[in-house]
Amino acid sequence: MASLSAWRERVAAELDAAVAFWERHSHDPQHGGFFSCLSRDGTVYDETKYVWLQGRQVWVYSRLYRKVPRFRRPEILEAARAGGEFLLRCARLEPGSPRAAFALSRDGRPARLQRTVFSEVFCALGLDELGRAAGEPRYRLRDGGGDDETLDELAAWGAQRLLAHLQRGDSVVLENVSPDGKELPGSMGRLLNPGHAIEAGWFLLRFAQRRGDEALAARAIAGFIEGPLRRGWDPEHGGLFAFLDADGHCPTQLEWSMKLWWPHAEAMVALLAAYAHDRRPERLEAFQRVADYTFDKFRDPEHGEWFGYLSREGNVALTIKGGPFKGCFHVARALHMCEEMLEELLREG
Secondary structure, eight states: OOOHHHHHHHHHHHHHHHHHHHHHHSBOTTTOSBOOEEOTTSOEEEOOEEHHHHHHHHHHHHHHHHHOGGGOOHHHHHHHHHHHHHHHHHTBSSTTOSOBOSEEOTTSOEEEOOSSSHHHHHHHHHHHHHHHHHTOGGGOSOOSSSOHHHHHHHHHHHHHHHHTTEETTTTEEOSOBOTTSOBOSHHHHHEEOHHHHHHHHHHHHHHHHHHTOHHHHHHIIIIIIIHHHHHHBOTTTOSBOSOEETTSOOOSOTTTTOEEHHHHHHHHHHHHHHHHHHOOHHHHHHHHHHHHHHHHHTBOTTTOSBOOEEOTTSOEEEOOSOOSSOOSSHHHHHHHHHHHHHHHHHHTO
């Protein structure tokens, strides 16, 4: 097995290549913000700007600028600021409104609205991280005083909502459950999304670690990381299925057997986090299995960044590097987090 040091170098180099791709191709010097609809070589094929992806890219640039010395370059912060100002200027549907558009024209006019809160959430996260990086409170969500207790309560509420999806004696994570935490009938109730489950696993693990709750940490690893990885891994071709049925029926989602970039990125994070928590060698072996598949199948050594969508057999199904759902986020965040964890593991010897 490759050493932790070798993986750190590999992950760091891939992070550099991914961020360089977005720096080269996604910035809009005329109107601010970022293009996300990029072809394999970075050519813009659609100028629509998706608000949640704008917020995510602001977050990535700001976090890397704040946390990683080699990214502490003025142009990184200025690009984040340009994205943040674009959001402040254009994201709201109307002045003072709590709602944000889902998609904007290149010059910032609302083009589409969704009922979800993804736009608002990622605007808030991106601007808050920009405020931390730039040292400018006007971007921040809060001033740091008076509401830590409320945030702790919200985090605990969120953890309980996650745990409601762990069903059938903690043996399966269902994508959909009733408001009172019961299994739903039919194919919707049996739906599994390995990527969402595994991503939720490292969220829950970090929450448990902050609380010092070892029982919850063990449950997060076993139920949300190990189980979905075991169920979701394709025994024939490798990689994680996009969707599965808890009872083994054929899923109704047309893309169920495809291999998507983000579940593999999240699995790398989750497995390293689990290994860092309990040092069980099988976690590191699983990390290497997922990372080897991911680097081999998704990364583009010619133009940089990752393809997002593969066939079940692992062939590139869509050559685009970005679109309405893939932007500068999952790849960069996962690689950054993996690099941080690998560095910490190496420091601990």
